Amino acid sequence: MDKVMSNKKIIALYVLPALLLIITLVYVPIVLTGYYGLTQWDGIGERTFIGLANYSKLITDSLFWQSAFHSFLLAIFSVISLVAYLAVSLVLSGKIKGANLFRKIYLVPMLLSSVAIAQLWIRIYHPTNGVMNRFLESIGISNPPLWLADTSIVLFAIFIPIIWQYAGFYILIYYAALKNIPESLVEAAKIDGATPLQIAYKIKVPLIASVIKVTIVLAVVGSLKYFDLIWVMTEGGPNGASEVMASYMYKNAFKMNDFGYGSAIGFFLLLIALGVTWIIRKLTATKEEIQY
Amino acid sequence: MLKKAHSLLLLSVALLLFVLSACGDADSDSNEDSNGGSNEGETSGVDGDKEAVTIDFMHLWPAGVSAGQNKIVNEIIEQFEAENPHVTVVQEVLENEQYKTKLQVVSSSNQLPDVGMTWAAGFLEPYVKGNLFAPLDGLLENGFGDTFVSGTLEAYAMDDQTYALPLELNIAPIYYNKAIFADHGLDVPETYDEFLNVVETLVDNGVAPIALGNRDRWTGSLWYMYLADRIGGSEALNTAIDRSGTFENPKLIEAASETQNLVNMDAFVRGFNGLSNEEAKAEFLNGSAAMYLMGSWELPNFTTNEEIPQEFRENVGFFKFPTIEGGDGNIDSWVGGPGVGLFVAENSDVKEEAMEFVKFFVEKWGEQSVTGAGVIPGTAVDTSTLDLPQLYIDVLNELANASNITLFADVQMSAGVAETHLNMIQSLFGNEVTPEEFAQTHEEALSLEE
Numbered sequence: 001m002d003k004v005m006s007n008k009k010i011i012a013l014y015v016l017p018a019l020l021l022i023i024t025l026v027y028v029p030i031v032l033t034g035y036y037g038l039t040q041w042d043g044i045g046e047r048t049f050i051g052l053a054n055y056s057k058l059i060t061d062s063l064f065w066q067s068a069f070h071s072f073l074l075a076i077f078s079v080i081s082l083v084a085y086l087a088v089s090l091v092l093s094g095k096i097k098g099a100n101l102f103r104k105i106y107l108v109p110m111l112l113s114s115v116a117i118a119q120l121w122i123r124i125y126h127p128t129n130g131v132m133n134r135f136l137e138s139i140g141i142s143n144p145p146l147w148l149a150d151t152s153i154v155l156f157a158i159f160i161p162i163i164w165q166y167a168g169f170y171i172l173i174y175y176a177a178l179k180n181i182p183e184s185l186v187e188a189a190k191i192d193g194a195t196p197l198q199i200a201y202k203i204k205v206p207l208i209a210s211v212i213k214v215t216i217v218l219a220v221v222g223s224l225k226y227f228d229l230i231w232v233m234t235e236g237g238p239n240g241a242s243e244v245m246a247s248y249m250y251k252n253a254f255k256m257n258d259f260g261y262g263s264a265i266g267f268f269l270l271l272i273a274l275g276v277t278w279i280i281r282k283l284t285a286t287k288e289e290i291q292y
Numbered sequence: 293m294l295k296k297a298h299s300l301l302l303l304s305v306a307l308l309l310f311v312l313s314a315c316g317d318a319d320s321d322s323n324e325d326s327n328g329g330s331n332e333g334e335t336s337g338v339d340g341d342k343e344a345v346t347i348d349f350m351h352l353w354p355a356g357v358s359a360g361q362n363k364i365v366n367e368i369i370e371q372f373e374a375e376n377p378h379v380t381v382v383q384e385v386l387e388n389e390q391y392k393t394k395l396q397v398v399s400s401s402n403q404l405p406d407v408g409m410t411w412a413a414g415f416l417e418p419y420v421k422g423n424l425f426a427p428l429d430g431l432l433e434n435g436f437g438d439t440f441v442s443g444t445l446e447a448y449a450m451d452d453q454t455y456a457l458p459l460e461l462n463i464a465p466i467y468y469n470k471a472i473f474a475d476h477g478l479d480v481p482e483t484y485d486e487f488l489n490v491v492e493t494l495v496d497n498g499v500a501p502i503a504l505g506n507r508d509r510w511t512g513s514l515w516y517m518y519l520a521d522r523i524g525g526s527e528a529l530n531t532a533i534d535r536s537g538t539f540e541n542p543k544l545i546e547a548a549s550e551t552q553n554l555v556n557m558d559a560f561v562r563g564f565n566g567l568s569n570e571e572a573k574a575e576f577l578n579g580s581a582a583m584y585l586m587g588s589w590e591l592p593n594f595t596t597n598e599e600i601p602q603e604f605r606e607n608v609g610f611f612k613f614p615t616i617e618g619g620d621g622n623i624d625s626w627v628g629g630p631g632v633g634l635f636v637a638e639n640s641d642v643k644e645e646a647m648e649f650v651k652f653f654v655e656k657w658g659e660q661s662v663t664g665a666g667v668i669p670g671t672a673v674d675t676s677t678l679d680l681p682q683l684y685i686d687v688l689n690e691l692a693n694a695s696n697i698t699l700f701a702d703v704q705m706s707a708g709v710a711e712t713h714l715n716m717i718q719s720l721f722g723n724e725v726t727p728e729e730f731a732q733t734h735e736e737a738l739s740l741e742e
Contacts, residue, residue, distance in 0.1 A: 044399050045422030126571070127563025128580075148507070148566030151722060237507060238565045239719040254393075257418060257707040 037264035042257045054264035067243040075223035081163045089174035090200045107168035118232035121161040151241035177208040213284045221273050245269050342378040345642045350384045350405040352391040360665030368656045404637040406646040410456050412447035413703050420450045426636045427453040431651050439671045444630045457654050458670030460631030462587040465610035472582040484616040491559045503581035504560040505572030509714035510702050512721050517627045518613040519547040525620030526696040533704050539734040548727035588687050592666035595681035622695050629699035712737035
């Protein structure tokens, strides 16, 4: 087996199928999108090359920056919610009764499709018949908020199901990482008189730092390109109040027939995601790898 | 052992490649069936004295969701093939959104089907500019053009040439719940003041007057369009859109502020800006809202649809948008317009047969669509010979008496301006812009296109 794997030609042969797939399905479209972004194209007729005109329009497009602001806001909320996920995982990974059951309960939203979740929350948020407003009315609030119609709260109303949706995923990752910490370390700390809080803070969290870094990147990049739930629930409305970069891109390309501009937004979104990933990696870089 | 592992890996690679290539094959096959055929259309076989040809026909009425339409389509195709034995019509059926996407994709590689469906005005424009649709004026000679309801063909025309023939025509009346009106002693309003009185009475009695799902935005646009028509006359909005007039016309600004007046009176259901049209329709269907302004495509739900309680269906009536005192509008002027129409691809190899098929289809469709599918066709319908629910007959008669039909604003506009218009509608209803800003933003968007 070792001999097979050390033969360069054979390595190349085995890598080839996957490489071809990823090139044709991922990298070629990215390059093409970059090229379309330099053209004026309605998606139907002729393409005309216009250089960087789409990008200069993008830089001054206040609607785009508004949607970018919403995307970054979502990223910030996602990262903050990671703290809550981590806390839940710390509790679950301790020896408490029913941890297994709770772990499964938290995982359920992840098993639902985004569209189903969106439909569920549209009903929860219904202005007159929704569970949310029925509850608020029953405790005496006479004029409950119009969750999806009020431009000042619609964005946050949508963040809640998004954060709920991904809870299970991150809790699962943290839980697995925490379970990997050798029992002996925790026991040694206990013998030395460390409180559970100290164990969590000073031993468990530092030991899974590398996993936490990965989840931060996942949460930020996932938020920047987030699309589906928002599209189903509000289509970015009312009047752009819940527009994010991906929905703005979709609107331009498919609703307004401006494929050139849509492609430019898509390519710019890719650059932003790459840049942010790089910055996060720089900020969270540590020299020493903790080992156990 | 080593050899075994090696060959096992090799085998799996070979398998993977085989599966992949099989996928590829299947793909290219289906492409050939659906759209590639338009280029290689006629092939083998001679029938009588004519060469056998194939017409590729793409439409959006699947047997499941549009059972009535689908049945008629199949019958028409059978008849056409029986009368023209050398022609075979191959259908490709997709649902609405997928249809739009597919049409866009195949047109960018210039592989449109020989005959397909398109929407009017703004949707049609890029296809015509890209030289993808064939002009159909030749078909309209010898009186065929006169069978269409006046004003409908124009929606598919650019530069004095018609590029598609309509299959659907709709107007938007205000449906109302007779039971709710009777409970509160209300009559059908004929003037706008009476209408405001109806709204006020319902609000005072805790009934939501109007179901509106303005998340979809074109729904709110209907209300603005009617107010614009009743205040400024049928030309005010049209001229503003085609740039011979302006949105800063005081009458259009008045229409916008009247829209906000309705909002401030609580005329619409709570949270309308976050509700979809389907959710709003549910409010009307379950009797919690008294009125609903919507296209005549909803008629089956109020007449023949067995899924909706008969008691409710018997209680639905409609009225025309009332006239406003001092306004220039006519009560017989409607907001509405044609839905889908048939086009022939410019690069079709079987253009002659395709044209014949389109003409045949439109004629036969007009005879059956109301009774068979509940769809009002673009051609005039003779109500005296048809056995129809009364509500249909009333709407068809109104259609025959219509003094004008103003095409839906978002359909009239190009896609980019329509997006601005729809966003502005949502803001106007949400009281986030003033009527003046509403007008100004439209002006800016339209002037960018000039």
